[in-house]
Amino acid sequence: MIVRTRLAVGAALLLVFTQAVPASAAGPLKHNTNRYVGSAVAVQHLNAEADYKKVLTREFDSVTPENEMKWGVVEAVRGQYDWSGADAIVDYARRTGKTVRGHTLVWHSQLPDWVGGLEAAELRRVVKDHIRTEAGRYRGKIRAWDVVNEAFNEDGTRRQTVFQEKLGDRYIADAFRWAHAADPKAKLYINDYNIEGLNPKSDATYELVKSLKRQGVPIHGVGIQAHLSLMYGFPSGMKENIARFAALGLDVAITEADVRIPLPVTPEKLVSQADYFEQVWDACHAVRRCVEFTTWGFTDRHSWVPDVFPGEGAACLFDENLRPKPAYTRLNP
Ligand code: G3I
Numbered sequence: 444m445i446v447r448t449r450l451a452v453g454a455a456l457l458l459v460f461t462q463a464v465p466a467s468a469a470g471p472l473k474h475n476t477n478r479y480v481g482s483a484v485a486v487q488h489l490n491a492e493a494d495y496k497k498v499l500t501r502e503f504d505s506v507t508p509e510n511e512m513k514w515g516v517v518e519a520v521r522g523q524y525d526w527s528g529a530d531a532i533v534d535y536a537r538r539t540g541k542t543v544r545g546h547t548l549v550w551h552s553q554l555p556d557w558v559g560g561l562e563a564a565e566l567r568r569v570v571k572d573h574i575r576t577e578a579g580r581y582r583g584k585i586r587a588w589d590v591v592n593e594a595f596n597e598d599g600t601r602r603q604t605v606f607q608e609k610l611g612d613r614y615i616a617d618a619f620r621w622a623h624a625a626d627p628k629a630k631l632y633i634n635d636y637n638i639e640g641l642n643p644k645s646d647a648t649y650e651l652v653k654s655l656k657r658q659g660v661p662i663h664g665v666g667i668q669a670h671l672s673l674m675y676g677f678p679s680g681m682k683e684n685i686a687r688f689a690a691l692g693l694d695v696a697i698t699e700a701d702v703r704i705p706l707p708v709t710p711e712k713l714v715s716q717a718d719y720f721e722q723v724w725d726a727c728h729a730v731r732r733c734v735e736f737t738t739w740g741f742t743d744r745h746s747w748v749p750d751v752f753p754g755e756g757a758a759c760l761f762d763e764n765l766r767p768k769p770a771y772t773r774l775n776p
Contacts, residue, residue, distance in 0.1 A: 512577065
């Protein structure tokens, strides 16, 4: 009985807490900064849910296709391309005046099986062709590309992907050169998670981009995913980390921000989540060359988190009913 009463009071508090937040009193988030403000978007929701589309269109000025540009989606079968999802998002962005962050050209995940089976020389040709075909198709329509995604292990060693194992260290420089040839105006990024703060993985990324710049490889930015969890604490040294990349003459983008909450959600945890989002936002705004703040989806209605981290969720700025959460209000008071 007491437990039920407590639960009821907790739920009521939570309701009051979330509903008390006015719907965008200050205007949309994109007007509260001079950075690009983006969200990952999934084409099936964009097509099926008017309220999803409305909030995305109102709040953000950049979109990143969540899955639609990945190799496994665009060329699941060798030689058979499916651009339907990617085209729809690029079209939506053009119609609504948004820029597009392309995601992603070379990644070990969501990679079709047929790619993994190729021998080295053919793999190299296929990677070049994939980059040329995809970046070439959207030439002039992509503001920034995540060219290489998640190339490092946590200890700073290279992740042993099919690309690393068969093509060696040089595959990264090659990928950037091929992407640049296909779309010379797009800003080209390396992108990774757990490189928010100062740690062995961000050190390795730093050393790599420094060396690529020294060799004249066309790399323009570092994408910091920023998938954070209240369970692990806020990464230390984020501002310093962003600043050291910028000092190399590179742009920095926050590319996939979200903050997972260990369930159940409580008003206190929503405040902590707001603290985390604000710290990421502030770290980006502290460095002139941090040019973008993108979240990995914007509503708890659709998020990759519960599938991958059972027991955690509610990682976005808006709740399942598209009401702004305290984190949203913190960024856009
Ligand atoms: O499209 C199929 C559908 O036909 C099928 O019925 C269904 C059954 O599971 O799967 C659907 O594909 C899923 C796809 O998302 C679309 O919903 C895949 O199984 C699922 O693995 C895939 O997950 C994506 C994940 O990347 C893949 O690793 C997430 O949506 C996406 O948010 C996530 O995004 C990544 C970034 O690209 C890179 N950084 C980390 C981030 C989070 O993991």
